[in-house]
Amino acid sequence: MxxxxxxxxxxxxxxxxxxxxxxxxxxxxxxxxxxxxxxxxxxxxxxxxxxYFxxxxxxxxxVKTPLYSPTVLTKDSTSAASDPDRFWGTYRANTYFGLRTRSPKSPLFGMMWLNQQTQQMPPPIRHWCDQGDKLHKYGWLKHDGRHFGVQEIHDGDFKVTTSFVKRPGGSHGGDWTAYIDVSNTTTRPGLVSLMFYVALDDQGQLQPVLAKNSPRINAINGYTQDLGHFKLTFPKSTGSTLRHNYLITLAPGVNKLKEALIKGIKVEAWDKARKVPFFVLGGDQVSSDAESGPNFMVHQITAELPFSMEVLFESASNVDRPNHLQGDIFQSLLSEHSQKFENKFTNTFQLQKKGFSDGQIEFAKAALSNMLGSIGYFYGSSLVQSVYNEEPVPYWNAALYTGVPSRSFFPRGFLWDEGFHNLLISKWDPEISKDIVSHWLDLMNTEGWIPREQILGAEARDRVPAEFVVQRNQNANPPTLILPLKTLVPYILQSETEEQSLKRILPRLKTWFNWYNTTQLGPIPFTYRWKGRDRKTVRELNAKTLTSGLDDYPRASHPTDDEYHVDLRCWMALFSGLIADISKSIGEDATAYESTHALLSDNGLLDELHWSEKKQQYSDYGLHTDKVKLEKPQPKPNQPPMHLEKERVVYSDPQLGFVNAFGYVSLFPVLLKILEPTSPKLFKIFTDIRNEKLVWTDFGLRSLGQTTPLYNRYNTEHDPPYWRGAIWINMNYLALGALDYYRKAPGPYQSQADRLYVELRNNLINNMYNQYVKTGYIWENYSDKTGEGKGCHPFTGWSALVTLIMSEVYE
Missing domain, CATH: 4.10.91 (Cytochrome C Oxidase; Chain J)
Structure with missing residues (x-):
């Protein structure tokens, strides 16, 4: 081998x-x-x-990739060419008075003021709306969202009235004039400085027109790419003007204008009669060898009260201007728009026919006007994060035209608030509302997620604590945009052009729905769970559910994957029904969404999943115990003395079962009209609603029943109760809308619903009006014990729904 x-x-x-x-x-x-x-x-x-990489x-x-679907809005939809009527506006809701355009790099115009009779150093200058300023009252009395507005600001012993009017012309949105009047509210003499400014945002040029032999700016010539050439003119003021001054400087950013102004102030001389110094602006503070020209110019008038001033903005493109918008011409146009506002308000809301007093009607006008006057335009990118990102990343740069909940405390866009805002806005001006909803839908990423809090631009970012800036893509918010969309669909279908926008809206709604239907699913079929609860917290009595919008409302005490929430299930039922309706209205197949809507609206399945036989109420389900308390932890051996924050102590092991906290969440099948009008459970629910030991008060429905263990309890040692007893107007609006539905729908409980409706509506309106008269403000929420306004103010986001409640408009 x-x-x-x-x-x-x-x-x-x-x-x-x-x-x-x-x-x-x-x-x-x-x-x-x-x-x-x-x-x-x-x-x-x-x-x-x-x-893999x-x-x-x-x-x-x-997380930062836009949805690959045609946007609802075209890129130039907010330009002067596309929409000159709304190009300019009071879109700086964070300021007491400020104007800008709906373009990303608009120059900013606004007003600051100071009381010269102050002993504080540096002097307290008013600019951004701030509760710390402790103003007696401020807000819009009339505002139509398009052409004009009139506002009153009560600051100590004097009142500032700001008015503005726009007039079309040219190719950059036309001209506008601001009229500012300052008057005494007491017999004490007053001395006030008004400071009106223009600031550039990264681009453009400013050139002052200075008076000879006087520290005064007569006008400012400017140029930006979006506006072309323009001129800001300061005619002579009326009253006893003591002096004029100005500031020309380079501000480090549009969010630092007040700081730049304070840096430019000097003490010129003492007013011997009043024994106070004059605080005046220091003139030109830009050196001749500076690399760039000034980006911030301020005109200052210091005068004895009363006095007034005008500011004229005129576009160089308006070559056919018949006259200057000032004096009698301004006042005449202001009166014309004011009368149109009165007529439209009367015809839209019919409050005289409902027997309201003149004072109550003025209150309703102010609620609407503040909602419209709080609409802002923002541009920038959110900071977002997913589980795949070690650090936050910027969303794409985008614009947002939106209402804000509160000019002083929440001057930015909130997803779940905006749906409620547009219930009112859509009744006044459906085109504005459609534009707002479209802006929000165009912020959807490829996953179908919309960041629930929009903090766009330097001014907005400066108002938010760092811990709330980053938005996480597993966190939802109630899809309340579906509420105004239900009423907007008939308006959109009126023209073929508008119908095309509905065809762009629908794919985004479907993608959004599918995002909820995958990321927020519960542990068993047809259940849903709000993600984002902190399972590891030891400081909170009950882990917050910020994503639900109801923050500290009691949920399962121990968050797990086994829990599911009745309110989210009801939102999804409403959402699927809207998609089915829109699909049918434009001739698309609605079968799948009709089936989903039928399943989620099925009362038998709802009862099986969420009805607690023990408590006879609708409830969340999860790992829960009521036996919890905040206590100081015992210091460890040899631990140095220090303040130890209270921690949660559990006195009874949690068990899987229903979370029987009676309050707003328990009412969701009624609030969103999921429960059939013939359901025998309505009798029990209506009876519980009227129970004063539960949610009924003389001022509205409280958020959490008094018999619930966490009623009015602090959630941490420092966090007072928020949704644990206070009266919230958005939820009371839903309750009144539901009662109005059930009192009209055939069923055995119509009379019970009717009695509740009439009494609740009267209680709510009377208390809100009385608090407005007493305090000068509409509030974030109201005390269930006294009816007093609580939280931040003014809160003319969803609390402005009182206008719809007065007019009995719920659809």
Whole structure:
């Protein structure tokens, strides 16, 4: 065998030499084969590693990738060419009085003021709306959202009235004039400085027109790419003007204008009669060798009260201007718009016919006007994060045209608030409302997620604590935009052009719905769970559910994957029904969404999942115990003395079951009209609503029943109760809308619903009006014990729904 093998190998070698082929030994061949295999394995591993790396990059990019679907709005929808009527506006809701355009880099115009009779250093200058200023009252008395507005600001012993009117013309949104009047509210003499400014946001030029031999700016010439050339003019003021001053400087950012102004103030001389110094602006503070010109100019008037001033903005593109919008011409146009506002308000809301007094009607006008006057325009990018991002990343740069809940405390966009805002706005001006809803839907990313809090631009970012800036894509918010969309659909369908926008809205609604239907699913079919609760917290009595909008409302005491929430299920039922309705209205197949809506609206399945037989109420489900308390922890041995914050102590092991806290969440099947009008459960629910030990008060429905263990309890040592007893107007609006529905729908409980409706509506209106008269404000929420306004003020977001409640408009 061995000899034959060797002979055969020699034969092969000989033949290979004859035919010119190399000869390799078996050992070498095996080695090369191994090398090839190893190289292939390495290549496959490298490809897998590269693929994994690319996939991880893809996952990290998802959170900041726009949805690949036609946007509802065109890119130039807010330009002067596309919509000159709303190009200019009081879109700086964070300021007491400020104007800008609906363009990303608009110059900012606004007003500051100071009381010269102050002993504080530096002097208290009013600019951004701030509860710390402790103003007696401020807010819009009339505002139509388009053409004009009139506002009163009560500051100590004087009142500032701001009016503005726009007039079309040219190609940059026309002209506008602001009229500012300052008058005494007491017999004490007053001395006030008004300071009106213009500031550039990264681009443009400003050139002052200075008076000869006087520290006064007569006008400011400006240029920006979006506005072209313009002129800001300061005509002579009326009254006893003591002096004029100005400031020309370089502000470090549009969010630092007040700081730049304070830096430019000097004490010029003492007013011996009043024994106070004059605080005046320091003139031109930009050196001639500066790399760029000034971006911030301020005109200051210091005068004895009363006095008034005008500011005229005129676009150079308006070459056919018939006259200057000032004096009698301004007052005449202001009166014309004011009368149109009165007529439209009367026809829209019919409050005279409902027997309201003149004072109550003025209150309703102020509620509407403050909602419209609080609409802002923001541009920038949110900071967002997903589980695939180690650090927050910027969303894409985008615009947002939106209402804000509170000019002083929440001057930015909130997703769940905005749906309620537009219930009112859509009744007044459906075009504005459609525009707002469209802006929000265009902020949807490719996952179908919309960041629930929009903090866009430097001014907005400055008002938010760092812990609330980053938005996380697993966190939802109630899809309240569906509420105004229900009423907007008939308006949109009136024209073929508008119907096309509905065809762009629908895919976004479907994507949004699918995001909820995948990320917020509960543990068993047809259940839903608000994600984002902190499972590890030891400081909170009950882990907050910020995503639900109801913050500290009691949920399962121990968050787990086993819990599910009745309010989110009801939102999803309403959402699927709207998509089905829109689909049918534009001729698309609605079968899948109709089926989903039928399942989520099925009262039998709802009862099976959420009805607590023990408490006879609708409830969340989860791992829960009521036996919890905040206590000081015992210091550890040899621990140095220090303040130890209270921690939660659990006195009874939690059990899986219903969370029987009676309050707003328990009422959601009624609030969103999921429960059939013939359901026998309505009798029990209506009876519980009227129970004063539960949610009924003489001022409205409280958020949490008094018999619930966490009623009015602090959630941490420092966090007072928020949704644990206070009266909230948005939820009371839903309750009144539901009672109005059930009192009209055929069923055995109509009379019970009617009695509740009439009494609740009267209680709510009377208390809100009385508090407005007493305090000058509409409030974030109201005390369930006294009816007093609580929380931040003015809160003319969803609390302004009182106008719809007065007019009995719920659809």
């Amino acid at each position: 061995t000899k034959d093998r060797h002979l055969r190998q020699r034969q092969i070698k000989r033949e290979s030499i004859i035919h010119g082929r190399p000869v390799e030994s078996k050992t070498k061949s095996s080695q090369d084969t191994n090398k090839i295999i190893l190289a292939a394995v390495c290549m496959i591993a490298a490809l897998c590693g590269f693929g 690319r996939y991880q990059m893809y996952l990290r990019e998802l």
